[in-house]
Amino acid sequence: MTLNVNPIKGILKPKAYxxxxxxxKDYSHYKLNILLFFLLSIGVYVISATLGIGTESLSSELSSxxxxxxxxxxxxxxxxxxxxxxxxxxxxxxxTALYYFAFINGDFKKLVIVQxxxxxxxxxxxxxxxxxxxxxxxxxTSNIFSLGIIAQYLTHSKVIIHFLxxxxxxxxxxLIYSYYYLSRIxxxxxxVLLVAVGILFLLYWVFVSFMSYIKIGFFF
Amino acid sequence: MKKxxxxxVAMIVVLFVGSNLFLLLKEDSKAARTVNINDWTFVDxxxxxxxxxxxxxxxxxxxxHVYFDDQKGSLDKILVKEGDVVKNGTPLFSYNSQxxxxxxxxxxxxxxxxxxxxxxxxxxxxxxxxxETTGTPDATSTTSDDQKVKVDVDVDTSxxxxxxxxxxxxxxxxxxxxxxxxxxxxxAKISRVEEQLADLTVKxxxxxxxxxxxxxxxxxxxxxxxxxxxxxxxxSAKQVGExxxxxxxxxxxxxxxxxxxxxxxxxxxxxxxEKKDKKADPTYSFLVKINDEAAKDGKQTEENPxxxxxxxxxxxxxxxxxxxxxxxxxxxxDLDNQTTNEQTQANQMPTVDDNKPLLIGTxxxxxxxxxxxxxxxxxxxxxxxxxxxxxxxxQFTDKGxxxxxxxxxxxxxxxKNQVLKGLQANDVIVVDQDAISLTAxxxxxxxxxxxxxxxxxxxxxxxxxxxxxxLMGLFED
Numbered sequence: 001m002t003l004n005v006n007p008i009k010g011i012l013k014p015k016a017y018x019x020x021x022x023x024x025k026d027y028s029h030y031k032l033n034i035l036l037f038f039l040l041s042i043g044v045y046v047i048s049a050t051l052g053i054g055t056e057s058l059s060s061e062l063s064s065x066x067x068x069x070x071x072x073x074x075x076x077x078x079x080x081x082x083x084x085x086x087x088x089x090x091x092x093x094x095x096t097a098l099y100y101f102a103f104i105n106g107d108f109k110k111l112v113i114v115q116x117x118x119x120x121x122x123x124x125x126x127x128x129x130x131x132x133x134x135x136x137x138x139x140x141t142s143n144i145f146s147l148g149i150i151a152q153y154l155t156h157s158k159v160i161i162h163f164l165x166x167x168x169x170x171x172x173x174x175l176i177y178s179y180y181y182l183s184r185i186x187x188x189x190x191x192v193l194l195v196a197v198g199i200l201f202l203l204y205w206v207f208v209s210f211m212s213y214i215k216i217g218f219f220f
Numbered sequence: 221m222k223k224x225x226x227x228x229v230a231m232i233v234v235l236f237v238g239s240n241l242f243l244l245l246k247e248d249s250k251a252a253r254t255v256n257i258n259d260w261t262f263v264d265x266x267x268x269x270x271x272x273x274x275x276x277x278x279x280x281x282x283x284x285h286v287y288f289d290d291q292k293g294s295l296d297k298i299l300v301k302e303g304d305v306v307k308n309g310t311p312l313f314s315y316n317s318q319x320x321x322x323x324x325x326x327x328x329x330x331x332x333x334x335x336x337x338x339x340x341x342x343x344x345x346x347x348x349x350x351x352e353t354t355g356t357p358d359a360t361s362t363t364s365d366d367q368k369v370k371v372d373v374d375v376d377t378s379x380x381x382x383x384x385x386x387x388x389x390x391x392x393x394x395x396x397x398x399x400x401x402x403x404x405x406x407x408a409k410i411s412r413v414e415e416q417l418a419d420l421t422v423k424x425x426x427x428x429x430x431x432x433x434x435x436x437x438x439x440x441x442x443x444x445x446x447x448x449x450x451x452x453x454x455x456s457a458k459q460v461g462e463x464x465x466x467x468x469x470x471x472x473x474x475x476x477x478x479x480x481x482x483x484x485x486x487x488x489x490x491x492x493x494e495k496k497d498k499k500a501d502p503t504y505s506f507l508v509k510i511n512d513e514a515a516k517d518g519k520q521t522e523e524n525p526x527x528x529x530x531x532x533x534x535x536x537x538x539x540x541x542x543x544x545x546x547x548x549x550x551x552x553x554d555l556d557n558q559t560t561n562e563q564t565q566a567n568q569m570p571t572v573d574d575n576k577p578l579l580i581g582t583x584x585x586x587x588x589x590x591x592x593x594x595x596x597x598x599x600x601x602x603x604x605x606x607x608x609x610x611x612x613x614x615q616f617t618d619k620g621x622x623x624x625x626x627x628x629x630x631x632x633x634x635x636k637n638q639v640l641k642g643l644q645a646n647d648v649i650v651v652d653q654d655a656i657s658l659t660a661x662x663x664x665x666x667x668x669x670x671x672x673x674x675x676x677x678x679x680x681x682x683x684x685x686x687x688x689x690x691l692m693g694l695f696e697d
Contacts, residue, residue, distance in 0.1 A: 052665035057692055059664050060620030063648045072677030073689050074668045080693020139254035144240040149251045212697040220688040
């Protein structure tokens with residue numbers, strides 16, 4: 001059976017797609033989808049950086065440097081964001097698939113196809129964030145899909161706020177979809193799978209929250 | 221997943237997002253905001269001039285009226301005509317001298333008579349003195365023409381005779397004194413009449429031009445307009461308070477194509493005249509003394525009124541100015557035509573034009589500097605947020621925060637505001653306060669503005685700096 005790789009269908013019709021994926025021996029549009037998602041990722045990150053999202057750290061220099069110097073810094077920032085747009089799908093698609101492949105077995109291609117679904121959820125979140133952040137004048141910590149706002153009402157601790165700010169509905173959905181698909185793709189006990197997925201997401205969460213909390217300028 | 225399960229998840233999501241939105245958008249929200257700012261600007265150091273535009277008409281600085289005094293006699297002849305340029309001392313008109321001449325003749329007759337009497341008394345005295353010294357019993361009876369002076373010389377005994385003679389001499393001396401006094405008085409009268417005769421020609425006390433002669437002897441018989449001219453301009457009641465003596469004025473005449481500099485010399489705070497329309501605000505005028513010709517500069521056009529509001533008001537003033545022109549005593553319109561004619565001639569010979577004096581009745585455009593602030597922080601009105609009586613701008617701090625900053629404004633004109641307090645030059649503020657809404661000091665982000673690669677700026681940075689910004693983009697979320 002040939003599976004037509006379509007991550008959007010994977011999000012919208014998970015039951016049918018999971019069955020198809022489980023029985024599939026061959027895959028069409030596999031490489032195309034990977035390429036497409038890489039390009040889409042880079043595009044989203046570049047657009048978001050061009051619009052200034054994430055440039056808070058640069059703002060503090062605005063009053064002391066010329067407009068041209070600021071533009072130059074933003075352009076360097078944009079290069080960094082472009083690399084991030086390249087790095088994130090690498091990690092989320094291949095890195096994660098490799099992690100599952102290493103620890104809980106399964107067919108690597110199938111794992112990649114699952115990760116394409118998870119990554120598309122991630123990308124949808126990123127795309128939604130662009131107008132949302134600009135229109136509501138918010139950043140990651142006050143993301144309305146995250147626990148960040150509630151955290152700010154409960155505590156003043158920046159660390160906690162950043163941690164809860166990174167815990168969004170989309171990330172939870174990513175976790176649920178990962179578990180839902182993997183439960184049929186890999187043949188391990190459900191508890192083991194849950195622990196494996198849980199540990200990975202916890203690592204991601206900690207890393208992303210840490211990155212959101214620290215300022216690179218601190219190291220220079 | 222069963223259907224109700226889907227609905228449950230959807231409900232939870234909507235509820236979660238909804239409550240987050242509420243917590244975010246409610247007043248005094250604790251949620252941090254990151255404001256997206258597109259346009260910001262450095263505060264300029266500059267000048268703000270508050271200008272007032274109006275129109276005016278040149279008129280003589282002073283008008284001297286010459287009056288006819290019928291006590292001095294009737295009019296003999298007028299020595300000037302309308303339009304003549306006169307100087308201080310130029311004869312204007314003369315009175316008829318006949319009456320005074322007659323008076324002078326009378327007085328001179330009186331003078332002659334008095335002189336005659338005087339002579340006879342002198343004669344008498346000398347003859348009496350002769351009697352006294354010789355003592356000869358010479359019966360002499362001298363009778364002067366005058367009845368009052370009667371000297372009878374009786375020579376009986378020399379002693380008595382001598383006494384009588386001495387008495388008579390004394391009497392004659394007294395009489396002589398009286399006559400002398402009368403003579404001096406008469407002389408004075410004559411000289412006064414002579415003075416009056418000389419004064420029959422009325423001379424101009426000022427330099428100027430005869431603008432009006434009333435040949436029918438209505439007062440004033442003549443009006444002399446001074447050569448020095450001022451510009452009388454009209455302002456609305458709203459604006460008159462801003463005009464003060466000493467303010468500099470830039471004047472330009474569309475006809476002469478020249479600009480002049482002047483100063484406000486007088487503000488007339490009495491309304492110009494009754495308005496037919498009672499609802500209309502009264503207008504006031506002020507006088508501008510032209511100091512010198514200003515050099516033509518390119519900025520002239522820049523300072524012309526641009527905003528519609530200003531143009532409208534100046535148009536209104538123009539109309540009012542026209543109305544008041546109509547009421548002028550001398551023919552402004554005629555002079556205007558004259559000016560136009562001369563201007564058309566001048567256009568053919570533009571080189572001659574330069575030194576031509578400003579004609580009376582020339583319509584002038586005025587630009588009054590009612591307030592001026594130099595070398596001061598200047599911000600645009602768009603940046604200013606008004607909250608009650610207080611004014612704020614959104615200012616960027618060097619910590620990457622945008623916050624409300626209270627400012628005190630000084631001179632304000634056409635969107636340019638002098639900042640007295642609250643900001644300094646090179647502070648960074650948000651260009652348009654409407655573009656953002658800020659509840660508390662917030663982080664802010666700015667979009668990339670250029671598409672051209674800033675190679676020059678890259679070269680200025682060290683490699684570690686460059687790495688820093690790339691890593692920021694790569695790792696910061």
